[in-house]
Amino acid sequence: MLRIIRNIARKFENYFAKLKSILEPRQFLYVSSVLVGLSAALAVIVLKTFAHSVFRFSQFLDSKLHLPYSNSTLPILGILLTVFIIKRVLSGSIEKGTSQIMYAVAKKRSVIPDKQMYAQILTSSLTVGMGGSAGLESPITITGAAFGSNYALKYRLSYKDRTLLLACGVAAGIAAAFNAPIAGVLFAIEVVLAEISITAFTPLIISAATGSIVSMLLMNEEVLFSFKSIQDFDSKNLPFYILLGVLSGFVSIYYARSFRKIEHFFSRRSKNMYRKALFGASILGILIFVFPTLFGEGYESIKLLADNQPEKLAENTLLENFSDKKWILLLFISATLLIKVFATGITLGAGGNGGNFAPSLFVGSYLGFSTAYLFNILKITNLPISNFTLVGMSGVLSGLFHSPLTAIFLIAEITGGYSLMVPLMIVSSISFAISKHFEPYSFDIKNLADKGEVFTDDKDKNILQSIEIKKIINTNFSPVKESKTLEALIEKIKESDDTIFPVFDESNTFIGLIYLDDIRPIIFSSFKIKYTSITEIVQPVKEKDAVNIDDSVEHILNTFERTHQVILPVLKHKKFIGFIAKADILEKYREQLKELVIE
Secondary structure: OHHHHHHHHHHHHHHHHHHHHHOOHHHHHHHHHHHHHHHHHHHHHHHHHHHHHHHHHHHHHHHOOOOOOHHHHHHHHHHHHHHHHHHHOOOOOOOOOOHHHHHHHHHOOOOOOOOHHHHHHHHHHHHHHOOOOOEOHHHHHHHHHHHHHHHHHHOOOOHHHHHHHHHHHHHHHHHHHHOOHHHHHHHHHHHHOOOOOHHHHHHHHHHHHHHHHHHHHHOOOOOOOOOOOOOOOOHHHHHHHHHHHHHHHHHHHHHHHHHHHHHHHHHOOOOOHHHHHHHHHHHHHHHHHHOHHHOOOOHHHHHHHHOOOHHHHHOOOOOHHHOOOHHHHHHHHHHHHHHHHHHHHHHHHOOOOOEOHHHHHHHHHHHHHHHHHHHHHOOOOOOOHHHHHHHHHHHHHHHHHOOHHHHHHHHHHHOOOOOOHHHHHHHHHHHHHHHHHHOOOOOOOHHHHHOOOOOOOOHHHHHHHHOOHHHOOEOOOOOEEOOOEHHHHHHHHHHOOOOEEEEEOOOOOEEEEEEHHHHHHHHOOHHHHHHOEHHHHOEEOOHHHOEEOOOOHHHHHHHHHHHOOOEEEEEEOOEEEEEEEHHHHHHHHHHHHHHHOOO
16 A cells, blocks of 8 residues: 555656646746645645544533543543654654744745654644644644645755745645635745745745635535624724723733743653653643633634623533523633633643644634623623624734734634624734734744744844854864964964964963964064064954854854954854854855845
């Protein structure tokens, strides 16, 4: 069977290789975008169908067979199986989160390891499918990006085309997951591509449309996340939408900061993967026992809230006997939205795989519902529950990922129309503005930005951070011993083209530099040569005026500006290892700038 699959794959590869030689580059790119979109859509179908089937199975165990604690046990089993797969099949590690896509674009020339084409599907389906409180969209986008990147590598496409096909995989993944092609394109642009030209839209649109069509044709309608019960926008509710936007912004900040603390907590725990998984998964099981809607992606509970059926969330919970008490329901739902970040953080920190896209929609919907429900209980006004539930999703998604356009059009598309466009724009923009003020970097790239590794919203920094400093350090230098005479230095000058010479003492400790321009008056005088020592002409270098091999390019350029030098010494653990020239950095910048612009 495996041999048959390989033969079929080889035939397809040969066919596309011939096609590449026949078609013009732009035409082949269009064909490629279809194939990448198809691959991403099939990955979505596998993931979503499995997750939905397990959810239905868990409901069957709970409601029909009345097996106790089934909802709490399945996530523990899923996380342990995920850790087992990571350890035994995936070499003990797996990259999580869409930040790795941005990192690949910024620093890895859009190259994503080929194992990501199957690793994300395998692990996230076990984690989320069996009840881990995370989302499948992040693994979906990584898988799609890996398809695009590796396809481009296979057919030796340029860096520009490789980046574009990587983004096509992302767009197709989102489009297929939500049947929202416009949102898929916008997500790829807002999150992945720092800069894009008009001509690049066509492949993105083709991939997103392909992903959306395939998911509509092959995926069960129950699995698709869509809504029909919405009401027209009433301008009288505008102040309450503004309030929801403000709340969404601060909830986004709360979510991002809480998640990072949980992530940090688990990163410091035992290095034994199974022990950490069991510890975290057990806590998750307890949380799901108390708050059953934390099980899996949580899309089913969002639909119940949008239909104004909050009492159904209390079924099979400790509050089942209080399902008719509106205030208790409100407190239960509000507590769930605050605890969701802990459930997701524990799921991922314990070793499971998933993302925060679905949790952001979960939290946003619960926030929107709670806001409208509160004012309705107080009888201050009569707000449309379904509208606020849906608009709340756009608010938290926009604030957390700094992607307001994606948030607006995603909700517009899954509701089947644009009647909510005005409140979507208001809530998303306010949430984004507040979140951006307190958290300059989006949730996904915060850690990378803190390390100076990626800045997806700044093209120049993207290019600078992609420069590998180690490759442009000049380690071919002529060292000078402090104890040597000036005659020895003159011999070195005759034998090399160097204009700067590092000086070391007898214990091989770096002391400073000798600049050829500084000693020209001396070397042309035989008297001064005879009576001048190396110590007299060496220029001591303070550690702050040198650069370290691990310094960011931005820091190195700032050091050039501060010292007014064109060449700087490079240190590693306070030991001199070579020189770096400002001209070499700028030349590398110019080279990569030519490649980065997507035509």
